Each structure stands twice: as C-alpha cells, then as structure tokens.
Amino acid sequence: MVEKMESAGLDEASFKSIAELAYKESGLQLVAEKMSMIQSRLRHRLKAVGIDTFPSYAQFVCSESGVSERREMISALTTNVSHFFREQHHFDILQDKILPAKIDYLRQGGRFRVWSAGCSNGQEAYSIVMATLDRYPEIAELDFRVLATDIDQKVVDFASKGVYPQRLLSGVSPDRLKKYFTECKNDSEPSFQAKSSIKSRVTFKELNLLSDWPMKRQMDVIFCRNVIIYFDAVTQNSLWPRFKNQLKPDGYLFLGHSERISDPDLAGFANQGPTTYRHKKAHEELAREENKCL
Ligand SMILES: C[S@@+](CC[C@H](N)C(=O)[O-])C[C@H]1O[C@@H](n2cnc3c(N)ncnc32)[C@H](O)[C@@H]1O
Missing domain, CATH: 1.10.155.10 (Chemotaxis receptor methyltransferase CheR, N-terminal domain)
Known part of the structure; x- marks a missing residue:
C-alpha cells in the first residue's frame, strides 16, 4: 500500500x-x-x-x-453531486403528509421552516420550495422559508445565484421550468435563473455541521441527505441528538438513500419508512390517536 x-x-x-x-x-x-x-x-x-x-x-x-x-x-x-427532486419519495411525503397536516396552522399565521443541511449547489432547497408551492400555491403568501447550509462556501455562492446550466436541470419538469425559472439569454451555454418566487424563500449560509448551529428556532423538516455517508459512526452518532433538538416535536428528518440511524430508538427517533425519521414521542402519540379512531 x-x-x-x-x-x-x-x-x-x-x-x-x-x-x-x-x-x-x-x-x-x-x-x-x-x-x-x-x-x-x-x-x-x-x-x-x-x-x-x-x-x-x-x-x-x-x-x-x-x-x-x-x-x-x-x-x-467534498463531493457536491446533487439533483433536483433527488429521492422523490421525500418530496411525496412533504406534499402528501407533512403539508396537509400543517396547512391550517400556516393559514392561521403559523410558520413552516425547512432546513437543507449539506445543500450543495442548492438543488435540494429549490426542490423543497417548488414541491411546497405546487402543493399549496397559497403558501407563497404565508410564512414559509427554507434554510440551506453547506460547509463549502463555493457551493453556497453558486446556490445563492440560482443559475443552473440546462444539464443540471434534468429533474425539473418542463412545466416547473416554465413556472419557476427564466432562461438566461446571454450565457454561452443554455442556462436558467430561479425566479424570485422560489429564490426569495431560501436563505443560503455557510455552516459546518460539526460546529455550533446558530439557529434559534426549531425546524418542521430537516433534509440531511447524502452528507453523513462521508462521516464515521462517532460523528454520525454525535449528530442525531442535535438534529432531534433542532426539530419540532412533530418534525421529520430525511436522510439519503444509503444512510441510516443505526439505533433510532436510542437516538429518540422512530423510523417512518425508508430514510424517514420522526421524533419517537410524536410517532407514539400519533399511533395512539390512530388507535383511538379505530
Ligand atoms: C453529495 S452532497 C449532498 C447534496 C444534497 N443534500 C443531496 O442529497 O443532493 C454533500 C454535501 O455535504 C457537504 N458537507 C460535507 N461535510 C459537511 C459538513 N461537515 N458540514 C456541512 N456540510 C458538509 C458537502 O460540501 C456537499 O455539498
């Protein structure tokens, strides 16, 4: 060797x-x-x-x-590979389960916060916004924001601009491209700029997941996908309680396709399907509620 x-x-x-x-x-x-x-x-x-x-x-x-x-x-x-609407099933859960449960709260003036932790070039964050606005267009007028962070300032700068060459937009349907992007005419390669309807919803910041997190408020959903795969078990296990504290009690944590919480029970999470986790307490309360209804 x-x-x-x-x-x-x-x-x-x-x-x-x-x-x-x-x-x-x-x-x-x-x-x-x-x-x-x-x-x-x-x-x-x-x-x-x-x-x-x-x-x-x-x-x-x-x-x-x-x-x-x-x-x-x-x-x-760091490996910065990402795609729009990567691992579609998380966006389905967002649209079919999380948002319907939150919409009344939002309508009454409540806030909805999502964190894309390890956001790379921003495709994940913008996908979250598009999925949310597609499900409930009225959320454009309500208190919904995405925080997108990465250790790498270069990808944060790229993501903040919101300009993507066509080859990076393969996951965006023609309808969404038309609705949420404008073609940049001057670039040598065809490229598209995110419209302010999605851009203004996201705050991009440099943040090392190993350092202190400055966010004071808890999140409704945390996407931390295809990031912890590069960490060892010690680092991964140090992050679970921190994610749990950063989530609202009914919040969701999404991991990447090859990532798992090794002992969800110990970490205080309940597994809710592939790479989908929720506070254990919320999960148990939900199960009790469902039993009551039977
Ligand atoms: C493969 S990308 C994942 C992008 C996106 N989450 C997805 O699933 O498509 C991994 C990202 O994690 C970031 N990353 C790696 N270590 C990190 C750390 N300690 N803190 C914050 N971000 C980190 C990298 O800079 C990279 O942009």
Whole structure:
C-alpha cells in the first residue's frame, strides 16, 4: 500500500496528516481506497498555492498560516453531486403528509421552516420550495422559508445565484421550468435563473455541521441527505441528538438513500419508512390517536 501511495505522488505520511485534518475540520473520512481521487483533487490545490510536493502541502495546510487553505482543501475534498427532486419519495411525503397536516396552522399565521443541511449547489432547497408551492400555491403568501447550509462556501455562492446550466436541470419538469425559472439569454451555454418566487424563500449560509448551529428556532423538516455517508459512526452518532433538538416535536428528518440511524430508538427517533425519521414521542402519540379512531 505504501509503495502504491508513493508512486501515485501522495505519500502515506502526507495522506495521514491531511486525513486527520479533514476529519477534525469537517468530519470527512478520507479512506485509502479513494487515494487516486483524493490525490487528483488535491493536485489542483498544490498548483493553486504554488507548492510542488505533497509533504510541503501537508505541512502548510496543517500550519497556522494554512487556515484559509484548509477551507479550500475541504471544498476540494467534498463531493457536491446533487439533483433536483433527488429521492422523490421525500418530496411525496412533504406534499402528501407533512403539508396537509400543517396547512391550517400556516393559514392561521403559523410558520413552516425547512432546513437543507449539506445543500450543495442548492438543488435540494429549490426542490423543497417548488414541491411546497405546487402543493399549496397559497403558501407563497404565508410564512414559509427554507434554510440551506453547506460547509463549502463555493457551493453556497453558486446556490445563492440560482443559475443552473440546462444539464443540471434534468429533474425539473418542463412545466416547473416554465413556472419557476427564466432562461438566461446571454450565457454561452443554455442556462436558467430561479425566479424570485422560489429564490426569495431560501436563505443560503455557510455552516459546518460539526460546529455550533446558530439557529434559534426549531425546524418542521430537516433534509440531511447524502452528507453523513462521508462521516464515521462517532460523528454520525454525535449528530442525531442535535438534529432531534433542532426539530419540532412533530418534525421529520430525511436522510439519503444509503444512510441510516443505526439505533433510532436510542437516538429518540422512530423510523417512518425508508430514510424517514420522526421524533419517537410524536410517532407514539400519533399511533395512539390512530388507535383511538379505530
Ligand atoms: C453529495 S452532497 C449532498 C447534496 C444534497 N443534500 C443531496 O442529497 O443532493 C454533500 C454535501 O455535504 C457537504 N458537507 C460535507 N461535510 C459537511 C459538513 N461537515 N458540514 C456541512 N456540510 C458538509 C458537502 O460540501 C456537499 O455539498
């Protein structure tokens, strides 16, 4: 393994220092099996800062003067793949179960808050808004907002602009494209700008899930999908109670298709179908209510 790493350019000692740093800073677990991908992503960073060798880069990025490069390094190491309406079943639950249960509360002046945690380029956040407004157009006049956060400032900046080349819009139906986007005529590649009807509903912010969360109010729904897959069990388990505290007692947590809460009972969540979780207490109360009605 050592020989393989060295011949590929990224030596074992540098890999170890960089992996430790990435884990400490962001929870990302860099594994030796992904060495060639990690190396190629980091090569761009070496070039950008004018450093020739991986040992010098590792030394620099771990040093006090490497603070801003650390953010660039994490940005280079994160995987930002996302799609509009990815994992459609969560949007179905939002439209068919969550919103119908909340609409009267909203009509009476209540607020509805959704968090897209690890939002990448914003496709998830804008999909949440489109699904919500499609289900109840009147919500455009009510107190509904999405907070979308990511550790990577570059994707946050991209998402805030809300401009997508056509190739990234494959999950958006022609009807939705017409309703929620305007074509940008000047760009060389056909691209579309999110209209203010959806853009104004989302606040994009840089936020590391491992740091303190500044949000004071609880959420109705948290989408944290295809993010914790890059974390180890210790980091994942540290997040469940924090998500639970950040959710309203009847709130929902959605994870990505290959992610699970290993022991939902212990974490205080009830599993409500594939990658869908709810506060255990709310789930039990709901079951009692349903039994009463039988
Ligand atoms: C594969 S994307 C998922 C995007 C979207 N949630 C989806 O399912 O399509 C993973 C995102 O998680 C972000 N991420 C990774 N570690 C993070 C951390 N510690 N805090 C916040 N975001 C993080 C990455 O920057 C990346 O944009």
